[in-house]
Amino acid sequence: MPFIVDPGPGYTFKVKYNLNEDLFKDSPGYVPLHYHKEYELMYIMKGSGIRIVGNSIENFENNDLVFMGPNLPHVWQGELKKNKESRMTEYIFLCFDPAVFGHEFFLTPEMQDVKSFLDKSSKGFCFSGEIVHETSAILRQMIKEKRAKRFILLLQLLDLLAGSKEARQLNSQAFNLSLTEQETDRMKKVIAYILNHYQQDISVKKIADYAGMSPNSFSRYFKSKTYKNFVDFLHEVRITNAIRMLSDHSLSISDIAYSCGYNSIVNFNRQFKRYTRFSPREYRQKIIMAH
16 A cells, blocks of 8 residues: 655645654654655755665665655665764655646656656666755755745756756666555565664574565565565665675674674675675775775
8 A cells, every 4th residue: 555645735746854863763753665656856965874765775875866756665764873963864855746737748848858757767766966966956945935936846856857867777677566555564564674683684484474474475475576585685785784884994894794694704705795796895995995
């Protein structure tokens, strides 16, 4: 069952600024894995952690900008830190249903580039470079405006994103889920369990029992919804966390391996190289050289 986006009284689409802990797993406002019929633009002004969009699993940090098509499952989970102030996340999100423009609007010749961009967004886009700052300026202005000016800014924003050469697709294939309420709840539980317990030993049998399924049924079900095997998905979550931890030079590579759920340094090195093409030590040196 899709997440319901309420634009609020007097509005046909939603744009909102937040400064809080809503992205964190222990926050009362935390939104788990979800999807909805609206397009969404998520701009992280300040914060860090892991985001899942479709089957793309990546770290996010300041100035992370992602655009997603309808029914593309997603979740942002912030990095838990000891200092409460340092874990505050500042972000703006925009959600709109294309129907607010009318069904014929995107068929006009002037809107063909925007229509093409929206059609491709079922795979998700991540943006970098100057367009992030340009988008930020429009979003900040959009929050202040009402009525026609807000609509004009939305069109300006879509035209900007559609013309960008700095867009990277997050998924190799389109996601367009239409799950029953029971299936949605099950996937929320499974993804949340993985994100919150990846440091532990999670076998297929264990996660299948948690989902109330047999191991074979769960494996087929998980791959049909995420297009990835469960074991590959789990490794990717672990390695994504390890990548972020490598920038903390007070942690040894063995500490990071165990913190991410690997009891064998050899296996950690093998999996890390499989996903990044570098060993953990090589990757850490790469980070040092980049800074």
